[in-house]
Amino acid sequence: MNPSAGVPRITIAEAERYTGQSVRIAGWLYNLRKSGKIAFPLLRDGTGIIQCVAVKSALPEETFNAIRNLTQESSIIVSGKIRAEQRAPGGFEMDLEDIEVVQRVPEEHPYPITPKEHGIEFLMDHRHLWLRSRRQHAILKVRHEVIKAIRNFFDSNGFTLVDTPIFTPAACEGTTTLFEVDYFEDEKVYLTQSGQLYNEAAAMALGKVYCFGPTFRAEKSKTRRHLTEFWMVEPEMAYATLEDVKNLAEALVVFVVGRVLENRRQELEVLERDIAKLERIQAPFPRISYGQAIDILKSKGSEIEWGADFGNTDETILTEDQQRPLMVDRFPAGIKAFYFEPDSEHPEVVLGVDVLAPEGYGEIIGGGQRIHNLDLLVERLKAHNLPPEAFDWYLDLRRYGTVPHGGFGMGVERCVAWICGLEHVRETIGFPRMLYRTRP
RNA sequence: UCCUCAGUAGCUCAAUGGUAGAGCAUUCGGCUGUUAACCGAAGGGUUGUAGGUUCGAGUCCUACCUGAGGAGCCA
Numbered sequence: 001m002n003p004s005a006g007v008p009r010i011t012i013a014e015a016e017r018y019t020g021q022s023v024r025i026a027g028w029l030y031n032l033r034k035s036g037k038i039a040f041p042l043l044r045d046g047t048g049i050i051q052c053v054a055v056k057s058a059l060p061e062e063t064f065n066a067i068r069n070l071t072q073e074s075s076i077i078v079s080g081k082i083r084a085e086q087r088a089p090g091g092f093e094m095d096l097e098d099i100e101v102v103q104r105v106p107e108e109h110p111y112p113i114t115p116k117e118h119g120i121e122f123l124m125d126h127r128h129l130w131l132r133s134r135r136q137h138a139i140l141k142v143r144h145e146v147i148k149a150i151r152n153f154f155d156s157n158g159f160t161l162v163d164t165p166i167f168t169p170a171a172c173e174g175t176t177t178l179f180e181v182d183y184f185e186d187e188k189v190y191l192t193q194s195g196q197l198y199n200e201a202a203a204m205a206l207g208k209v210y211c212f213g214p215t216f217r218a219e220k221s222k223t224r225r226h227l228t229e230f231w232m233v234e235p236e237m238a239y240a241t242l243e244d245v246k247n248l249a250e251a252l253v254v255f256v257v258g259r260v261l262e263n264r265r266q267e268l269e270v271l272e273r274d275i276a277k278l279e280r281i282q283a284p285f286p287r288i289s290y291g292q293a294i295d296i297l298k299s300k301g302s303e304i305e306w307g308a309d310f311g312n313t314d315e316t317i318l319t320e321d322q323q324r325p326l327m328v329d330r331f332p333a334g335i336k337a338f339y340f341e342p343d344s345e346h347p348e349v350v351l352g353v354d355v356l357a358p359e360g361y362g363e364i365i366g367g368g369q370r371i372h373n374l375d376l377l378v379e380r381l382k383a384h385n386l387p388p389e390a391f392d393w394y395l396d397l398r399r400y401g402t403v404p405h406g407g408f409g410m411g412v413e414r415c416v417a418w419i420c421g422l423e424h425v426r427e428t429i430g431f432p433r434m435l436y437r438t439r440p
Numbered sequence: 441u442c443c444u445c446a447g448u449a450g451c452u453c454a455a456u457g458g459u460a461g462a463g464c465a466u467u468c469g470g471c472u473g474u475u476a477a478c479c480g481a482a483g484g485g486u487u488g489u490a491g492g493u494u495c496g497a498g499u500c501c502u503a504c505c506u507g508a509g510g511a512g513c514c515a
Contacts, residue, residue, distance in 0.1 A: 031476075038472040055472070072465090087473060107466060110450080115476045116464045117452055121507050177513085194515095219513055220441065232515065312511085354515095363515060411515035425515095436507080 007079050012048035015082050015092050024079040025050065025094070026102075028132070029070050031115060039067050041096070043078060049134070051088040052078055054096040067099055073111040073132070075102035127431060128440045138267035139427055142260055143416045147212075149259035150233050150410075153252055154210045159235060162202040164195030164211040169390070177218040179228075191216035194409060197339075197394050199236035200370060203405055204397055210235040210407075222435050223312075224424040225362055227413060229433035234367075236407030242341075242351040242369040245406040246327055249355050249365050250285050252410065253325055257281040260419055273421040277359070280323045287327040290349065293318055309335040316360045325364070329353040338384040339377070341369040341404070353408070361418035367408020374398035 009024045027045030034040070037056040042049055054067045070076065077100040085093040105111055112122075113129055123130045130136055154161070167181065167189040178190035195211035202209040212233040219226070235252075237244060257278055260268070268275055288296070297304045300317050304310070309331075310318070319326050330349040333342065340350035352368035371377045377398055381388050388395065416428040426432040431440060 033474045033477050035471045035474075035477085038474075040474050040477085042475095051475085053473080057472085085473095087475080089475065110466060112450065112465090114451065114465050117476095119452070119508090121447095122451070124507095215515080217514065221513060222508095223510070223512095223514095226514070230515070309513090366515065409515065414515060 012043070012045050012050045015048075015050055015094075018082045019084055019092070020082065022079065022081050022097070023094075024077055026077040027075075029072055029074045029076055031072065032070055034068055039064070041067060041070060041078075043076070043094075044132070046137075048090070050090065051093040052080065052096045053093055059096070063099060066101060067096065070101070071105040071107055071110060072114070074104045076100065077102060124426070124437060125440075131430065134270055136427065138270040139416070139420055139422070140430065141267045142264050142271075142420050143412070143428055145260050145264045146256055146412060146416050146419065147231075149256045150212065150252070150412075152259070153255045154233075154235060157208070159208045159210045160202075160206045162199065162206065162209045162211055163213060164192065164198035166192050166213070168192045179216050179218045193217055194232070195234050196236065196407065196409065199234055199407060200405065201393070201397055203236040203238045203407070204401065204403075208235070208237045220435055225414060225417075227425055227429065227432050227434055230425075230429070231412040232409045233412065234407060234409040236405065238405045239403050240369070240406045241404060242329060242353060242406060245367055245369060245408055246287065246329065246353050249353070249367065249408050249410070250283050250327070253285075253355065253365070254281060254283050256415065257419060268420070271420050271422075273419075277323070278419065282324070285324045285327050285355070286322060287329070289330045290328055290332065291330070293328050307332050307334060312362065315356055315362045319356045319358050319360060322358050325358060326356045327353055328356065329368070336368075338380040338386060339370050341371050341406075342376075351406070357414070357418040359418065359421075361414060364414045364418060365408050365410045367406065369404060369406035372398060372402040372404050374402065
């Protein structure tokens, strides 16, 4: 009979509430410090880390030896009494009374990720184990909070979730390279790069909608800001103008950052994020036009000319002295997708907006107002060398009760990388898919 | 796709063209309050691959492979 069988099982996050009580905790050995007659196993269980104390004189010899001989990441269930302790990290520790070793990691194959430094190649090869580290744990918790906040924001602001297809015929926008997939006999489909076109149809049915799912880009981008598979949330609103889109994007970013500050402060501290910088993320965000951005870039020494898209260094220059995200709108038609509504006062620019995160994190949001006039849309399709017959259903939306409408897409990984203050988006998702990495 | 850099013990890194080393990890021994614990000892290597230069190559040259950073493209 296990003497601790009747003891309540708790998580480390709840430990403080059980001070003075005997409990059981199931987890993994994070680290073990030991001397001849006392040992300090650190246990993690996914909710936190707690230090246990095993004293030789207080335990059966068999139990003490089992603890002393534990290896890193062995799965164990411990029981003992929770006690406040100044010397323990976190302020609480468990006086160990009994231990059940679920699996002892054999020393012939010790846990590869030691408490010392590792290179990125090694860590990425061991991503399935790396997730157990304190830092990766914190990032995934923040990611979850960001996603939860996004859904809360839209759900409580009158939006309906309408999932859009992953398999799509041909190009959505005709710009980026897509992943091609065999679809039964003789047919090719492509992995989605955006749900926007479908969202436009859904918005005409439900008013305000959003889709939230994975997005695929077959671009051979090899930078700290790119994944081949990433998550994007895309709201779309009927009867909306560029101004409405900008206000929505601003409100979303403020809300998401606020939620992370409210619920994930501890994780931000693990990540050593400068929290003061996040606390400054309040409306209103600075708003400039593309033309003003070009003037600023030129005044700061950039070679850029009107009509060109921003490079990464341009984005950095624009945001380097910004404390809040920067909104840039009214881009030349030539550098944006076919569906952007032209500015009625300046037809050479379109009503698109990009939101650039501070601290050099680049574009986290892109969107704008869509063309609602049928003839203009057909004209733009032709100008972009896209076959109008491939967009028959999309053009229908302009035949049956067309209205001004718009929306945007926000990249979750870039957003999480910015909020967490990470060097690279590859750490913001459980198992990143990149140009030269699809395992594990 | 292009440019740059790197590849040495399980991991992180040293080594003037001249006997391949250290810390961590692992094993053994010591230690009753440790904080990436500490102290002592041991085992652990076809220096990414294939050629070449040289009396002699981890080091120099060529090609290739793998990875990283950046550019372009994009969220």
